[in-house]
Amino acid sequence: MHSSDTSKPKRAAGDKAAARGPKQRLVDQHRGNSELVEQEEQRKDLGFGTRINESVSRLINKDGTFNVNRRNEGFWNRINIYHRLITIPWIKFLGLVLTFYLSSNVVFATLYSLLGYENLSGIENVTPDTPIGRFMGAFFFSSQTLTTVGYGHISPVGYWTSGLAAIESMFGLLLFALATGLLYGRFSRPVAHIRFSRNAVFAPYLDINGWMFRIINERGNQLIDVQVEVSLSRLETKADGSSYRRYYGLKLERTKVNFFPANWTLVHPITDDSPLYNCTAEQLADSDAEFLILLRGVEDTFNQTVHCRYSYRYNEVRWGEKFKPMFSGSMDGEGTVTVDLNQLDETEPVSLN
Structure with a gap:
């Protein structure tokens, strides 16, 4: 009786330790994970990551941009028109505005010529009666319509030509409103020089x-x-x-x-x-x-x-x-x-x- 009584507490203690074993291991595992998480939180990372282990030219370029090549971007996300027009140098910006202005007038002048020069009343009094002269007349009429100047020397005749002139005038209003906003954005954007x-x-x-x-x-x-x-x-x-x-x-x-x-x-x-x-x-x-x-x-x-x-x-x-x-x-x-x-x-x- 005495020996059996002493064995019960031993077995009970062993069962209790065995029961605590998995729980203790789980606690130790959580403690280890917490320490790893704390180490990761304390690790300084500027956003480039630690896997950039190859020798590259530099992480930050001299102009302040990041030396990172992004692949498989969406088309509109890659070109990011507004950001580019706001941040590109002034010479490039003015060059783009002038190029877009001239190309727009060339497109509309071509459309007027396809509709017929006879639908532009007064064009014969402005430019020589040659193919190049008539096209330049349509070009000048397009620039006056695009900018809503309208000197009145040339006027559209007929529904198609008048409709095209109306579309161009609306296009010009939108274009110059956009250019004005971009100019304001460029001037009002503070930059640390x-x-x-x-x-x-x-x-x-x-x-x-x-x-x-x-x-x-x-x-x-x-x-x-x-x-x-x-x-x-x-x-x-x-x-x-x-x-x-x-x-x-x-x-x-x-x-x-x-x-x-x-x-x-x-x-x-x-x-x-x-x-x-x-x-x-x-x-x-x-x-x-x-x-x-x-x-x-x-x-x-x-x-x-x-x-x-x-x-x-x-x-x-x-x-x-x-x-x-x-x-x-x-x-x-x-x-x-x-x-x-x-x-x-x-x-x-x-x-x-």
């Missing part, structure tokens, strides 16, 4: 070294509350020998200025906790390093937030050089400080600490 130094440098900073670059506002409009973020992208090797791209946030000496009237040299002090500590130019090249920069600020004319992007590749970093001062060191007759924008890229050799 920030000029970056051609190269970044490794230069002495206090009693250590620092990674530096310099910026300046190219235009007279003021930017306030300017903030800058810098990240380092480089390839690293896992334990299994595979490579992946990792991103580090670089701590700057100063990340924000309230006013930005002159140049600003941004410095990342290379301390013991910096990812650039004891780094060499060869290591930067081997890891395909790139410094990614994001700048934000408020443009005071429109009171809107503007931003720009830039990057420095490993071969755009000069070692043992520092930036020369951009100030003239003197005041002019009106007491204003002189800053020479052409000196933004000028450096001079210096010994590293």
